[in-house]
Amino acid sequence: MKIKTVHLVYFSATYTTRTVVRGMAQAMGCETVEHDVTCSAPQGETVMSGDGELLIAAAPVYAGRIPGRMAGALRMFRGSGTPAIVVCVYGNRDYDDALAELQDCVEAQGFRAVAAAAFIGRHCIFPDVAAGRPDAADMRQAAAFAARCASLLADTGDIAMLPALKVKGNRPYKQGGASTFCPTGDASECTKCLTCVSLCPTGAIPEADPCATDSARCIACGRCVVVCPHGARMFRGEAYAAFGAKFTAAFSARKEPEMFFPEV
Numbered sequence: 001m002k003i004k005t006v007h008l009v010y011f012s013a014t015y016t017t018r019t020v021v022r023g024m025a026q027a028m029g030c031e032t033v034e035h036d037v038t039c040s041a042p043q044g045e046t047v048m049s050g051d052g053e054l055l056i057a058a059a060p061v062y063a064g065r066i067p068g069r070m071a072g073a074l075r076m077f078r079g080s081g082t083p084a085i086v087v088c089v090y091g092n093r094d095y096d097d098a099l100a101e102l103q104d105c106v107e108a109q110g111f112r113a114v115a116a117a118a119f120i121g122r123h124c125i126f127p128d129v130a131a132g133r134p135d136a137a138d139m140r141q142a143a144a145f146a147a148r149c150a151s152l153l154a155d156t157g158d159i160a161m162l163p164a165l166k167v168k169g170n171r172p173y174k175q176g177g178a179s180t181f182c183p184t185g186d187a188s189e190c191t192k193c194l195t196c197v198s199l200c201p202t203g204a205i206p207e208a209d210p211c212a213t214d215s216a217r218c219i220a221c222g223r224c225v226v227v228c229p230h231g232a233r234m235f236r237g238e239a240y241a242a243f244g245a246k247f248t249a250a251f252s253a254r255k256e257p258e259m260f261f262p263e264v
Contacts, residue, residue, distance in 0.1 A: 001153045001154065001159065002154055003030050003150055003153055004031060004051070005053050006030055006031070006032050008022070008032060008033070008034045009055065009056070009057045009074065009077060010037065010038075010056075010057070010059065010070075011037055011058075011059045011069060011073070012058075014060075014121070014223060014226050016121030017087075017089045018036070020058065020138070021056050021087060024085075024142050024143065026143070027143035027144075027150075028054075028146050028150050035073075037073035038069070039200075041072065042073055042077070045077070045078060046077045046078070047078045048077065049079065053083075054084070055077065055082060055083070055084040055111055056087060057084060057086050057102055057106050058087035058102075059088055059089075060088070060090065061089065061090035061091070061094075061095045062179075062220070063096075064095070064096025064173070065098060065101060065174065066088065066098050066102055067201075071101070074105045074106060074109060078109050079106075079110040079111035080110055081110065081111075082111050082112065083111070084114065085114065085116065085149055086106060086117075087117050088102060088118050088119070089118075089119045089121040090119075090121070091120070091121060091124060091126070092120050092123060092129050092133070092251050092254075093123075093129075095168075095169075096170075097169040097170050097171075098118070098169070099118060099167040100168070100169025101169070101173050103167055113165045114149065114261075115259070116260040117142075117257060118168075120134065120138065120256075120257065124220065124225075125220050125235055126235075126244045126247050129247065129248050129251050130255075141257045145259050148259075148261070152262075162262045165261070168260075180239075180243070181235050181239075182220060182235075183213060183218075184212065185210055185211030185212070185233045186211065189230050190211050190230065190232040192210055193229065194207060195229060196223075197210055200224055201221060201223060202217045202218065202219055202221075203217060205224060
């Protein structure tokens with residue numbers, strides 16, 4: 001099967017997941033259709049049943065799981081034995097059950113997961129962990145992974161004949177949970193441009209007070225921190241600094257991407 005069109009479906013609050021999957025699509029060198037579900041749900045159902053179509057579903061890892069918005073968005077895509085690649089990006093601690101959850105999400109929609117990978121990106125809460133990731137070496141591995149996926153599909157006449165893909169992870173998945181820390185704004189730096197308000201995936205920042213954060217809605221994705229043009233929003237506080245020092249010490253050793261293919 002020769003890939004003609006790649007559909008990228010991704011949640012990417014800090015743009016690292018997007019960077020990885022765009023690199024993969026570029027390496028495949030075919031038509032690419034992007035579905036960024038970070039801030040909005042897909043408008044209508046996308047049916048993928050044509051010859052040469054491939055789904056790449058990618059998400060960051062929050063507390064060992066994929067974002068709820070990503071799981072919901074994938075229900076708007078439908079395949080008919082269509083091949084899919086699942087990708088997660090995590091902050092150098094662990095990706096726990098994220099790949100298993102992504103695989104289950106796409107296969108519940110009629111896709112066939114043929115490969116999976118876990119890449120590393122800068123941690124969204126503690127940015128000193130995996131700073132600069134994905135780096136050039138990561139992107140080379142992403143391109144090599146994509147090329148191997150394309151070769152696997154090109155050499156496979158009927159993907160239904162491939163052995164079932166086995167990825168790291170547990171079923172049932174680990175219990176998800178809210179983050180202890182939420183970013184807030186510095187009133188002396190905030191200009192009330194409302195960039196953070198418009199780009200927050202969960203609507204956790206009130207327009208009337210863009211320095212505040214609704215902790216019940218915040219998923220600590222870090223988007224407001226990276227999009228603020230004045231650097232006014234960040235994670236802060238004594239408890240954050242104390243926990244961050246321990247977390248950084250525990251999880252700063254470099255980890256490498258992991259990839260999974262059918263055991264043929």
